[in-house]
Amino acid sequence: MAKVFLYPTTSLILSDLVARFGHTPLSAALQIRERIQTPGLESPPLQITPEEPKKGLKWAAVEVPSGVRGRMSLYGPMIDKAEAAIIINNADYSFGCMGCARTNELIKFLIRKRDIPVLDLEYPMNENEGVEFVAAIKRFLDGLHGGEV
Amino acid sequence: MTAYSPRYTGTVTKYIFVESPEMTPSDLAIRAYEISHGVMIKETCFGLQVTGNEDEVNQIVNSLRALDPAHIFVKDRGFPPGDPRRCRANLGGARPGYFGHEFEMDLIRNVSKGLESLPSRKPEDIPHPPAPSAAPRLDAARLKKIIESQES
Numbered sequence: 001m002a003k004v005f006l007y008p009t010t011s012l013i014l015s016d017l018v019a020r021f022g023h024t025p026l027s028a029a030l031q032i033r034e035r036i037q038t039p040g041l042e043s044p045p046l047q048i049t050p051e052e053p054k055k056g057l058k059w060a061a062v063e064v065p066s067g068v069r070g071r072m073s074l075y076g077p078m079i080d081k082a083e084a085a086i087i088i089n090n091a092d093y094s095f096g097c098m099g100c101a102r103t104n105e106l107i108k109f110l111i112r113k114r115d116i117p118v119l120d121l122e123y124p125m126n127e128n129e130g131v132e133f134v135a136a137i138k139r140f141l142d143g144l145h146g147g148e149v
Numbered sequence: 150m151t152a153y154s155p156r157y158t159g160t161v162t163k164y165i166f167v168e169s170p171e172m173t174p175s176d177l178a179i180r181a182y183e184i185s186h187g188v189m190i191k192e193t194c195f196g197l198q199v200t201g202n203e204d205e206v207n208q209i210v211n212s213l214r215a216l217d218p219a220h221i222f223v224k225d226r227g228f229p230p231g232d233p234r235r236c237r238a239n240l241g242g243a244r245p246g247y248f249g250h251e252f253e254m255d256l257i258r259n260v261s262k263g264l265e266s267l268p269s270r271k272p273e274d275i276p277h278p279p280a281p282s283a284a285p286r287l288d289a290a291r292l293k294k295i296i297e298s299q300e301s
Contacts, residue, residue, distance in 0.1 A: 012166060012253045013260055015224035020214075025225075032227025033161070042153040045234040046227075089281040093252045122279040124259040129279045134263025135270055136278035 001146040005082035007107060008094040009075060013123075014086055017134065021141040026078040048073075060106060067099030068106065075103070079110050084117045084144050086137065091123070117144065161206050162226040165197040165213060166250070168257050169220035177213060177221070184212055191230040195254070196221075198230045219264040222257065 002023045006014040009028035018025040035047040043049045048070055056069030059076035087108060095101055111118060119140040124130040141147050167177050178192040181199065188201030188209060197213075199206050214221050233239045 008249065010249050012164070012222055012224045012250055013257065016222040017260075019223065027225055029225035029227040033225070036227055036229075036232075037155045037158045037160075039155055040153050042151045047153070091249075091252075093248050120281055122281055123253075123256055124263070124279055125256070127259050127262040130256075130259025130261075130263040131266045131270075132263070132276045132278040134260060134267060135274070135276035138267060139276055 002083040002141075002144040003081050004141070004144070005078055005085040005111060007085065007087040007104075007111070008091045009078070009107075010094075011088065011091070014088065014137075017137050018086070018141065021138055022146065023084075023141055023144065026082055028074060031074040031078065059110060065099060065102070067097070068103050071099060071103040072106065075107055076110075079107065079114065082111070082114065082116060084119075084140075085111045085114075086119045086121065086140070087111065088121050088123055156232075157200060157229045159202075160200050160229065161203045162198055162200040162229050163206055163210055164195075164224050164226050164250075165199060165210065166222045166224075166254065166257070167196045167217070167220060168222070168254060168261065169217050172217050172220065177216070180216065181209060181213060184209060189230070195250070198226065200229050219261045222260075 003026055004018045004023050005026045006018065008014075009026075011027070015025045015027050032046060038047070040047070041049065052073040053066040053069040056066075056072040056076065059072040059079070060069045094104060117140070119136065121133060121136065124133040165177065165181075167174055174192055174194065174196050178190060178197055181190045181197055185199075186205065188199060188205050191198040191200075199209055210223050214223065228235045230236075231238075237243060
């Protein structure tokens with residue numbers, strides 16, 4: 001069973017398919033859950049504290065905006081743990097403020113730098129694309145350790 | 150600064166989305182209540198949220214998924230249901246974070262079709278998924294030359 005990083009990290013489709021085909025999806029919810037379930041000082045809405053941008057220094061330089069570094073404290077540990085990644089490139093909804101956009105670029109860069117198996121896709125816009133999309137993900141996941149092949 | 154004491158520590162929450170012509174969220178909720186054994190189930194307009202011990206939640210998720218495997222989708226959620234920081238009952242309007250689900254639910258029937266056709270597909274068939282365009286983009290060196298030509 002391999003740990004598979006998802007991009008977008010909140011994707012329902014990717015999270016479901018990775019778990020369905022027997023691997024562990026690394027999604028943003030796991031990191032948020034860890035923070036939500038840890039006692040400390042109230043820091044709504046996501047329990048992101050001033051400590052997070054400091055932790056983010058491991059993945060982004062000090063001159064990088066704190067918004068990017070704070071986000072990297074969520075995604076960075078998952079990128080480090082990942083044994084494979086699936087990236088959907090036309091996820092327009094994941095675009096937000098400049099922090100999100102730069103974080104998204106940094107995530108993709110760090111994933112490619114890790115030299116792990118990466119599957120690059122786009123969202124399926126019709127049924128034929130859906131058939132190929134699911135088959136490609138299944139084939140990719142079966143090829144990872146703990147997969148069916 | 151106030152102290153923060155988390156609720157439902159040690160639990161996991163999962164979203165169960167149903168997009169099926171044969172099953173509604175309330176059908177799914179009734180089935181979930183039958184097998185829940187104390188796990189918290191919340192019915193929503195798109196499906197369910199299930200909160201509890203990880204093993205019990207996984208067991209329920211697997212049982213529910215078996216009802217309509219190609220049309221039931223599951224993902225983790227960070228917050229428990231009804232959390233005052235996320236629940237729209239407290240926020241006074243639509244809560245953030247559903248834009249991604251809304252976008253993906255429009256496309257999910259294509260994924261369902263893919264899941265349905267998977268057993269009939271030969272293992273040696275090479276998939277040709279929708280992939281990002283390979284058209285070359287303007288590279289930095291070329292951009293620099295353009296800038297320099299305009300400056301001179």
